[in-house]
Amino acid sequence: MLKVFFIGSGKLAGNLARAMQHKDIELAGVYSRTAAHAQKFANTYNMPHVESLHDIPKNYDVYFLAISDGALHEIAPQVNMNGLLVHCSGMMPLSCLNGHVHTGVFWPIQTFSSMRQLSLRDVPVCIESKDENDLRILEVLADKISKKVIQVSEEERQKLHLAAVLVNNFSNHLFTLAQNFLAPGLSFDLLKPLIIETAEKILDLPPQAAQTGPASRKDFVTMASHEALLAGNARLLDIYRLLSLSIMDTTD
Amino acid sequence: MLKVFFIGSGKLAGNLARAMQHKDIELAGVYSRTAAHAQKFANTYNMPHVESLHDIPKNYDVYFLAISDGALHEIAPQVNMNGLLVHCSGMMPLSCLNGHVHTGVFWPIQTFSSMRQLSLRDVPVCIESKDENDLRILEVLADKISKKVIQVSEEERQKLHLAAVLVNNFSNHLFTLAQNFLAPGLSFDLLKPLIIETAEKILDLPPQAAQTGPASRKDFVTMASHEALLAGNARLLDIYRLLSLSIMDTTD
Numbered sequence: 001m002l003k004v005f006f007i008g009s010g011k012l013a014g015n016l017a018r019a020m021q022h023k024d025i026e027l028a029g030v031y032s033r034t035a036a037h038a039q040k041f042a043n044t045y046n047m048p049h050v051e052s053l054h055d056i057p058k059n060y061d062v063y064f065l066a067i068s069d070g071a072l073h074e075i076a077p078q079v080n081m082n083g084l085l086v087h088c089s090g091m092m093p094l095s096c097l098n099g100h101v102h103t104g105v106f107w108p109i110q111t112f113s114s115m116r117q118l119s120l121r122d123v124p125v126c127i128e129s130k131d132e133n134d135l136r137i138l139e140v141l142a143d144k145i146s147k148k149v150i151q152v153s154e155e156e157r158q159k160l161h162l163a164a165v166l167v168n169n170f171s172n173h174l175f176t177l178a179q180n181f182l183a184p185g186l187s188f189d190l191l192k193p194l195i196i197e198t199a200e201k202i203l204d205l206p207p208q209a210a211q212t213g214p215a216s217r218k219d220f221v222t223m224a225s226h227e228a229l230l231a232g233n234a235r236l237l238d239i240y241r242l243l244s245l246s247i248m249d250t251t252d
Numbered sequence: 253m254l255k256v257f258f259i260g261s262g263k264l265a266g267n268l269a270r271a272m273q274h275k276d277i278e279l280a281g282v283y284s285r286t287a288a289h290a291q292k293f294a295n296t297y298n299m300p301h302v303e304s305l306h307d308i309p310k311n312y313d314v315y316f317l318a319i320s321d322g323a324l325h326e327i328a329p330q331v332n333m334n335g336l337l338v339h340c341s342g343m344m345p346l347s348c349l350n351g352h353v354h355t356g357v358f359w360p361i362q363t364f365s366s367m368r369q370l371s372l373r374d375v376p377v378c379i380e381s382k383d384e385n386d387l388r389i390l391e392v393l394a395d396k397i398s399k400k401v402i403q404v405s406e407e408e409r410q411k412l413h414l415a416a417v418l419v420n421n422f423s424n425h426l427f428t429l430a431q432n433f434l435a436p437g438l439s440f441d442l443l444k445p446l447i448i449e450t451a452e453k454i455l456d457l458p459p460q461a462a463q464t465g466p467a468s469r470k471d472f473v474t475m476a477s478h479e480a481l482l483a484g485n486a487r488l489l490d491i492y493r494l495l496s497l498s499i500m501d502t503t504d
Contacts, residue, residue, distance in 0.1 A: 170495045
């Protein structure tokens with residue numbers, strides 16, 4: 001049975017640990033900078049925790065660095081072990097783990113919130129390593145939690161990460177902008193069925209074929225009315241104009 | 253039983269007719285500029301069709317102008333009847349139906365594609381009229397097809413329409429941009445679970461609380477790497493910068 005250790009106890013570590021429970025994987029332990037977090041995590045997922053980087057046992061199979069991109073350069077060199085050290089970042093190069101013999105990347109294409117539990121079953125997991133054996137280990141682990149495991153190059157992973165920012169971070173921000181625009185008089189709840197349909201539609205149709213709205217039909221009258229509604233909201237007006245222009249360019 | 257007549261036989265008319273079937277509403281007939289479309293529509297939803305605007309029977313209860321915004325000014329004055337004439341536009345003023353005695357608006361907040369059948373049950377329907385009796389008629393109809401009927405002012409409807417453009421048209425366009433950015437090497441399918449989760453998340457969390465990504469954590473290193481990946485794609489780079497800036501402003 002593969003033994004995995006978590007360095008970090010945040011949203012991603014929690015989702016990985018929950019996905020790996022009862023899957024013939026030994027959850028060997030956790031370390032977090034904040035000892036109380038490590039302890040809580042250890043209790044939740046039924047594993048030991050250690051309170052110092054130096055106390056991390058050396059001979060487990062895989063060590064997950066489930067920490068922020070910014071912390072990788074600081075923490076990775078301090079991890080002293082003989083296993084496979086992987087980070088879970090969409091953007092960081094594999095080379096940020098240089099100095100270790102066995103390194104890899106294990107990146108699920110998903111957005112995680114502490115308030116939401118979700119299944120990784122349908123979430124694509126991108127794996128990367130320079131070593132064939134290490135890649136096999138990551139594949140075995142990923143196959144246990146996801147139906148969709150893909151081996152990617154660093155360049156491919158980074159492209160996927162940027163694309164994920166477009167479809168998730170930016171779409172979600174548009175939801176925030178819409179909510180703020182409607183407040184205080186109109187409830188954001190009125191848009192929820194439309195938001196769900198917007199997402200579900202692309203399961204059936206290519207997004208280009210699903211495109212509707214004034215910009216896609218070059219309805220300049222409606223666009224001018226919308227712009228008039230945005231007078232006094234310079235940032236949102238800029239966004240409206242830029243995205244409308246981009247839609248018009250794409251639907252020539 | 254209320255008798256309704258459809259002027260227009262496109263996606264919206266089809267979705268309304270399907271929603272109204274077997275709901276104690278008489279589908280009294282349909283007219284379309286293109287006679288073949290009217291005939292096909294009439295066959296599909298089991299109602300008569302007429303081939304000329306002048307042949308539209310005068311004494312039904314409600315006449316739905318399910319046509320493009322741009323065609324309303326031309327078609328509305330030519331409809332000669334004694335019932336309640338309603339348009340189905342999110343943006344057009346009620347006054348575009350001036351000249352008729354009984355007028356109103358019946359606007360479902362949803363995006364329709366010809367290739368997708370969807371239920372209107374959970375879709376909010378916005379109704380509007382200056383006359384209390386006409387409003388009651390629209391309410392009775394809307395209540396039969398949707399659980400969520402709201403009476404709105406023209407200003408409120410137009411704000412909702414603009415917000416709908418933000419969450420639907422613009423999000424969907426971001427999906428297109430992501431697909432184009434990944435092509436030809438990487439499949440858009442890899443993003444679909446993320447897109448579904450992005451939508452479902454806001455059923456549980458306010459979008460502001462669901463926001464993740466480099467801009468929301470002011471991770472300038474990742475943003476610079478993303479911008480480098482977009483060199484040579486000026487439009488997408490502009491969009492990336494503007495939306496990232498907007499996210500940073502919103503997460504102060």
